[in-house]
């Protein structure tokens with residue numbers, strides 16, 4: 043401990059040379075918070091100075107997005123309302139000018155010069171599936187490889203870090219571009235003989251494997267190609283190394299499900315990506331028993347890099363019953379909160395599984411999921427709500443949303459009742475009938491929505507819904523106007539969680555190629571402050587953290603995001619430029635969990 047502190051005595055004057063130092067800083071922070079401070083010592087563990095700090099402590103914007111009178115906003119634009127933050131332990135102790143912050147500087151205080159970077163309350167992705175994100179980090183990335191040799195070299199490099207006998211999975215070689223010169227298993231088997239290797243094509247229409255993979259999957263010269271698929275065979279009738287279309291599952295199904303340790307590693311890898319990308323917390327949208335075990339184990343070991351607000355999967359009835367008996371876990375000192383349950387009402391709009399009140403415009407006679415009632419155990423979920431769990435229900439179609447609101451109303455005691463939790467959530471809230479907008483606000487239901495979905499689904503959403511219903515789709519402004527609380531998120535890994543992409547989509551209703559130039563149904567756009575709050579302040583409310591988090595103020599958790607772009611001013615004046623934004627630093631509970639190491643010293 044002494045050695046650690048000495049580093050910061052010596053370097054504590056803001057010259058830490060942060061390149062590659064983030065892990066060092068994390069250790070330092072942990073140790074410092076464990077140090078005994080002399081009585082009366084007011085000094086901070088860390089001082090962030092010279093930043094453009096937006097505290098978001100002013101009032102919420104109006105329903106049309108106009109900033110509140112108390113906001114640091116004028117016709118000239120947004121003005122940061124602080125420069126410096128002092129942190130002690132896991133909390134903020136001071137917010138104000140760099141000069142006034144000086145009194146928190148002690149011999150052991152680590153000082154970070156923000157060099158004019160923008161500081162905002164920590165970002166929250168309020169609907170994630172982190173295992174998929176972590177899994178992605180554990181695959182060989184073959185996107186952009188030009189030749190078989192290049193792909194094999196990447197596999198060999200990756201396999202050198204994987205215990206012999208374990209599967210090596212990759213993705214991204216272009217089965218379209220390589221269609222006339224498919225590789226074989228020969229080189230792959232020679233160069234990676236000790237691991238079963240499975241390499242999925244960019245579009246998932248073909249997989250390429252080595253000898254060991256084919257052996258594990260028991261695919262031999264005698265195996266017949268299934269209907270709708272092909273096992274490519276060589277001149278001698280032996281499997282050559284490529285499976286196409288429906289035959290691909292012969293190999294993919296041979297991979298065993300992840301062990302508990304692997305699952306934990308995926309979770310950690312996924313959460314580390316989120317920390318790197320500026321997020322201080324995720325709301326995990328549906329955790330089953332295995333995933334909960336991983337979260338709880340990482341929390342107990344103090345290894346969660348960002349906070350996790352876990353929604354229990356209603357599909358896992360045993361898990362829900364166990365938590366019913368135990369009650370919500372609201373103490374977040376280990377960064378894990380469990381007080382929500384996730385259920386599904388209907389399907390997705392693209393695949394026409396979303397439940398609609400009238401027929402799909404591009405499929406007469408079809409209204410999506412039409413089974414009686416909601417697609418979840420209503421009794422169990424209602425019981426959990428009574429025991430203090432928030433419910434978060436996936437609803438996409440207008441009938442799905444209406445049914446979900448009906449359920450929430452009933453579970454909260456029926457019409458006219460103010461409700462038990464009053465913070466239940468509709469996940470996606472994608473298509474809403476005009477009659478139902480007001481019900482969200484009346485029931486205190488939070489609309490948990492995905493700006494990237496709007497940017498991506500606009501290509502076909504109107505085909506599904508027609509020109510009238512589409513006006514109630516991804517209708518952020520309509521919800522705000524009716525007094526509904528909005529939160530924004532990515533639903534990763536389905537969509538990119540990059541905050542700058544999310545903000546840009548929310549503010550412009552354009553995709554990454556800036557199409558359409560004026561935005562898709564632009565009347566539903568939100569303003570930069572609203573988008574920022576939906577990713578921070580309002581997300582804190584949705585997790586019942588509004589007294590701990592969501593704004594930068596003394597006493598709050600020291601959960602902070604630093605970026606190289608001012609999202610409020612750039613979002614107002616030139617939103618396309620948001621897409622170039624970069625995260626500079628992420629702090630969770632007073633510890634720097636990520637630093638780009640370039641500009642902040």
Ligand SMILES: [Zn+2]
Pocket residue numbers: 169170171327533
């Ligand atoms: Zn989801």
